[in-house]
Amino acid sequence: MTALEVAAAVVDPELPQLTLAELGVLRDVKEDAGHVTVWITPTYTACPALGAMRDDLVRRLGEAGYDEVDVRVALSPAWSSDWISESGRRKLAEAGIAPPGAAPRRTGPIPLTLGPAxxxxxxxxxxxxxxxxxxxxxxxxxxxxxxxxxxxxxxxxxxx
Structure with a gap:
């Protein structure tokens, strides 16, 4: 398996029915001469599961033979609930968690409108x-x- 395939199969510690890829947290995986760098974006900046995500990625990649693994946090652009994949939304609903509505992707500034959820x-x-x-x-x-x-x-x- 490639490093990307291994990292994409790691489950979220708070939502174990979803992988980090399905949740949209897994941003990128690069392999270079045996060294793997993984970028993740938490669902919110102070996410307490960041350490567990990092540890799980390092462990799973290590088990797959990747000994040098660096996990980095990318906060920009900020994670958005519309990054959750269709399979992730389906799995949330199957687990009894109402998935978020998908916001349309836009380019440029996004206006902030505060209103009822x-x-x-x-x-x-x-x-x-x-x-x-x-x-x-x-x-x-x-x-x-x-x-x-x-x-x-x-x-x-x-x-x-």
Whole structure:
């Protein structure tokens, strides 16, 4: 396997149903004379899982025979929830986590508009009739919601 294939298969420590590639956190992998450099972008700057991501990448690449591994954090451009792949969105929904809505990709400055959060359909029954219980769920990048139709409580991965 190439270093890119190995790194792309590493799972996210907080969302183990997704790989770092599916989450859009894995930015680039370069091999040069036996040395591998991996660039990742956290879902938000203070993400507490950065150390675990780094350790998992170094361990998995080491197991695949890559002894010199450097993991770097790239904060620009900042991670966006529209970097989550379609398979990642599907896996989030299958795990009972409402995936974020996809924002259209633009070039140039992106205007910041503050308003109510986008609606999150229930990942269990599909109902759009949901209520935000807490702005923060099991992690800072998720909100806690409840479906008014089926009564299920679920995490909603925030749009960024």
């Amino acid at each position: 986008r609606r999150a359909d229930c990942p269990q029954c599909g109902s759009p009739d949901t209520l935000e219980l807490s702005e923060f769920g099991s992690t800072a990048c998720r909100a806690l919601r409840r479906c008014r139709s089926c009564g299920e409580t679920f995490d909603h991965f925030k749009e960024i």
